Amino acid sequence: MNIQQLEYILAVDQFKSFSKAADYCHVTQATLSAMVKKLEEQLDIVIFDRKANPIATTENGREILVQARQVVAHANALLSSSKAINQKVEGRVKMGVIPTIASSMLPLILKYLVEKYPMLQLEVYEVTTNQLIKDLRDGKLDVGILSTPIASTEVETELLYVEDLCVYGHLPAGSRSIEKAELAKQRMFLLQEGHCLRDQIIQLCDLKKNKSLPSNLSVESNTFDTLLNLVDEFSGLTVLPALYVGQMSEVRKSHLIELKEGSLTREVSLAYYRPYAKWNILNRLKAEIAEIVQGHLG
Secondary structure, three states: OOHHHHHHHHHHHHHOOHHHHHHHHOOOHHHHHHHHHHHHHHHOOOOEEOOOOOOEEOHHHHHHHHHHHHHHHHHHHHHHHHHHHHHOOOEEEEEEEOHHHHHHHHHHHHHHHHHHOOOEEEEEEEOOHHHHHHHHHOOOOOEEEEEEOOOOOOOEEEEEEEEEEEEEEEOHHHOOEEOHHHHHHOOEEOOOOOOHHHHHHHHHOOOOOOOOOOOOOOOOOOOHHHHHHHHHHHOEEEEEEHHHHHOOOHHHHOOEEEEOOOOOEEEEEEEEOOOHHHHHHHHHHHHHHHHHHHHHHO
């Protein structure tokens, strides 16, 4: 006996017809008839008088239908309750975000999330990619946001959005555009080693050697602001995520360089490790973050 069989006999009682009940339940008449017959055999009760026209519910059948309605109603209530539980976004969630994403994305999403979900206790930590993966594995974080692909197979990732990477800087003769293949020949300012964005830019731009600074000066930067200041002072180029560019001043935006062909992009993904206890919350956060960011990326 199952809930589906009970729904079938309720439909037959409602329409007084096996064919109409089958249409209503989106099954064939043969399937519905067989399931009803099997239920009658299990209960050892004839629920419907099939010789009557239209089909009539027997006296014993009416008693069965009363209980069937109650069971189906309770089942539907249980289903609704489970959906409500899955839709709840509450409790403690520990989120790690890598620095090259955190600086521009967190101001866009945090206020919205904490206001929409007042029962959610969101703890956010800015950590490097390697530390984020380790903290996910050790249970110190529930979810991470990082740039993919990553070499590690210890965590699973799901794409949040694809973000353009924009070229900023100063070219000879005040040129405002450049071929993508020519980037490798320019003085390029990058974040220090350990930032995955640095490695991605080196690969995307096919950079062989850092020509960023004079031989008697060495600078390692952890922030885009420092890169911008270095580029403005020493000339040359750097590459910045589109979300960060969107928050720059109009003066700074005037120094963006157009790529004549091709493009530079990076993937930003949600990362998790055994998320089952908070899977519904992580799914909701993923959808919310993706929608907010896509709105800003246009």
